[in-house]
Amino acid sequence: MQRRHLATLALLLAGATTAVAQSPDWNKVRIGVEGAYPPFSEVGTDGQIKGFDIDIAKALCADLKAQCTFIQQEFDGMIPALQARKFDAVIASMSITEERKRSVAFTDKYYKTPARLVAKKGTTLVPTAAGLKGKRIGVQRSTIHDRFVTDTFKDSEIVRYTGQDQVFLDLQSGRIDASMEDAVAADAGFLKRPAGKDFAFIGPEYNDPKYFGTGAGIAVRKGDTDLVAKLNQAIKDIRANGTYQKIEKQYFDFDVYGTAK
Amino acid sequence: MDFDAIRQSLPSYASGALVTIWLTLAALAFGMLFALPLSILRGWPSRWVAGPVWLFTYVIRGTPLLVQLYLIYYGLGQFEAVRDSFAWPWLRSATFCAIAAFAINTCAYTIEILHGAMRAVPAGEIEAARAMGMTRGVMLRRVVLPAAFRRMLPAYGNEVIFMLQATALASTVTLMDITGAAGEMNSRFYLPFEAFLTAAVIYLAITMGLVGLFHAAERRWLMPWQARSS
Amino acid sequence: MLQGYGASLLTGAGLTIAVALCSLAIAALLGVAGAMAKLSRNRFLRTAAQVYTTVIRGVPDLVMMFLIFYGGQLLINELAERFQWNDVTIDPFVAGTLTIGFIFGAYMTEIFRGAFLAVPHGQREAALAYGMSPAQALVRIVGPQMLRHALAPLSNTWLVMIKSTAIVSLIGLSDLMQRAKNAGSSTQEPFLFYAAAGAMYLVFTSVSELLFAWLRQRYAVGVRQVRI
Numbered sequence: 001m002q003r004r005h006l007a008t009l010a011l012l013l014a015g016a017t018t019a020v021a022q023s024p025d026w027n028k029v030r031i032g033v034e035g036a037y038p039p040f041s042e043v044g045t046d047g048q049i050k051g052f053d054i055d056i057a058k059a060l061c062a063d064l065k066a067q068c069t070f071i072q073q074e075f076d077g078m079i080p081a082l083q084a085r086k087f088d089a090v091i092a093s094m095s096i097t098e099e100r101k102r103s104v105a106f107t108d109k110y111y112k113t114p115a116r117l118v119a120k121k122g123t124t125l126v127p128t129a130a131g132l133k134g135k136r137i138g139v140q141r142s143t144i145h146d147r148f149v150t151d152t153f154k155d156s157e158i159v160r161y162t163g164q165d166q167v168f169l170d171l172q173s174g175r176i177d178a179s180m181e182d183a184v185a186a187d188a189g190f191l192k193r194p195a196g197k198d199f200a201f202i203g204p205e206y207n208d209p210k211y212f213g214t215g216a217g218i219a220v221r222k223g224d225t226d227l228v229a230k231l232n233q234a235i236k237d238i239r240a241n242g243t244y245q246k247i248e249k250q251y252f253d254f255d256v257y258g259t260a261k
Numbered sequence: 262m263d264f265d266a267i268r269q270s271l272p273s274y275a276s277g278a279l280v281t282i283w284l285t286l287a288a289l290a291f292g293m294l295f296a297l298p299l300s301i302l303r304g305w306p307s308r309w310v311a312g313p314v315w316l317f318t319y320v321i322r323g324t325p326l327l328v329q330l331y332l333i334y335y336g337l338g339q340f341e342a343v344r345d346s347f348a349w350p351w352l353r354s355a356t357f358c359a360i361a362a363f364a365i366n367t368c369a370y371t372i373e374i375l376h377g378a379m380r381a382v383p384a385g386e387i388e389a390a391r392a393m394g395m396t397r398g399v400m401l402r403r404v405v406l407p408a409a410f411r412r413m414l415p416a417y418g419n420e421v422i423f424m425l426q427a428t429a430l431a432s433t434v435t436l437m438d439i440t441g442a443a444g445e446m447n448s449r450f451y452l453p454f455e456a457f458l459t460a461a462v463i464y465l466a467i468t469m470g471l472v473g474l475f476h477a478a479e480r481r482w483l484m485p486w487q488a489r490s491s
Numbered sequence: 492m493l494q495g496y497g498a499s500l501l502t503g504a505g506l507t508i509a510v511a512l513c514s515l516a517i518a519a520l521l522g523v524a525g526a527m528a529k530l531s532r533n534r535f536l537r538t539a540a541q542v543y544t545t546v547i548r549g550v551p552d553l554v555m556m557f558l559i560f561y562g563g564q565l566l567i568n569e570l571a572e573r574f575q576w577n578d579v580t581i582d583p584f585v586a587g588t589l590t591i592g593f594i595f596g597a598y599m600t601e602i603f604r605g606a607f608l609a610v611p612h613g614q615r616e617a618a619l620a621y622g623m624s625p626a627q628a629l630v631r632i633v634g635p636q637m638l639r640h641a642l643a644p645l646s647n648t649w650l651v652m653i654k655s656t657a658i659v660s661l662i663g664l665s666d667l668m669q670r671a672k673n674a675g676s677s678t679q680e681p682f683l684f685y686a687a688a689g690a691m692y693l694v695f696t697s698v699s700e701l702l703f704a705w706l707r708q709r710y711a712v713g714v715r716q717v718r719i
Binding site: 035036038042043044045046047072080081084085086163165166168169193195 | 496
């Protein structure tokens, strides 16, 4: 009786789990992506995820000669999921910050763009802590913009959303007075679309490394130093052989890598 | 198990709990308020009266609460006509949208529960009431509704608890309820297990209070139907 | 009309149904077992079942899902380290189905318990008096009558379950809800896609309601029903 129960349990467990042989030489890599941050990542009509982040990821995998699978994950659960081994690397426009470095390891950057505030065109809002007192500022939860706005605009009401697209929706409907996000994501994902025609940037570009880090990198679990090294080499390779520039041109007409900064 | 992080987050959980309780009570109150008259209409012999109510419960019960919530909060806000209307000051508030969505949802389910309970009143009792010359109104008040309320207690208890858990969805439209507090803790400390376990414990505490209440009610009003130990 | 996302939504819909049906099977089994445990004379069984239903009903599906998904994975990771397995991951489909089945098993326990209680006690007594064993009394006499009483709350719960499958989108399953969300966010027309998803769920529910109405009709044979 006991043995039969144990056998059933074992069978159940076996059926419920799929063993993924984690090759230390990384020829199979699972990559966590967001799919809700155009133009860096979004879901196309065929249900497949596409965007700048995805194309860079594919190029890196090709350089590493590794087989990559993409796993969609909401941004605020990205690092916990990485630590829980849902995937091995995060390519989701995640900025390299000291705070994050305490939990994960990062490769070198693969692009760097500033952050900006967005509000209605012709607004009288002054982008200072005093000027935004009592106003509602929307951000995506767990981002660098979230941290910055929470610490800087202490007298404002910070409203946090799970997806950047929800921030834009509420900005458009007037539920929030301003929002902060990546300048490029705001431009391509909102301002240049019909929904964002009445909105514009206000204030300066923000790039204080304390909050905004040193660019977007690939996050990896702390112990996987060999993966970090491999990815760094791959990034150097695709920048050297022109693959990076080819992908960059498809999305942007400016330098998104941030060589000057 | 990082208790320090939990301790730091307790204030946001506490205020989240208040939001959760408020949302639940408001939704249930409004839901029941409308469900009572509507459930009577639901059982009306005339198809023109019962029909629209049936359609309402059909559509609401047929679609996920998340979809209903998103449609009310994000969907309606998408249209300029709505934003310029008189309803906008209400619809602008996430709390109002959430309570509206939850109340509409529980109303539909409560209508069905009440209606089912009313139909389950033994046919003999209805016939006897009619034979005694009771009008429909009197019969409802003195025979059907008291019996229906008793009968629906287990199912309505389920519904109340569903609604408490359903309020967790409010966190998806920026409201800082218990689940919202857990999400914050998760995104600050990267400790999903601690964050959601704390949330689970708090919800459990509230639920046990409610379950105790309903068991007491069942003991009082469903005495004839309790299990015998023979 | 759906800007090219139609096929994607349909694929998601298929996955939603698969998850719902598998969860239903698990939940029904757990529900009957739980109800019998709750009504049994054995105090240990009663307490165990009570703890089960209380804990599950006491925690939102959302929170439960995260706990099982992250917590379960962390547990498996630790076991994997200890036993030197290669990294083992739980398939999101299995994680989602187990979670929902487990959650709704608790609700089914309450429903079946209420339904058992609604069957007149005399039915069981008569069955035992006739010499049937308790198991026979359950299967032949009490069970079928119990089902009739259970059908209405069961239909409610089944409907809730189909829609609860939407939460599996949070653990990476590309079901109907997830695909609608993605489409809405890419096109910035959430209303259209949520309405479309809602319509699809409505189709599922309609079919289910028809099924339950037929079942109710079948099980109500011999019971007088009077309109108020």
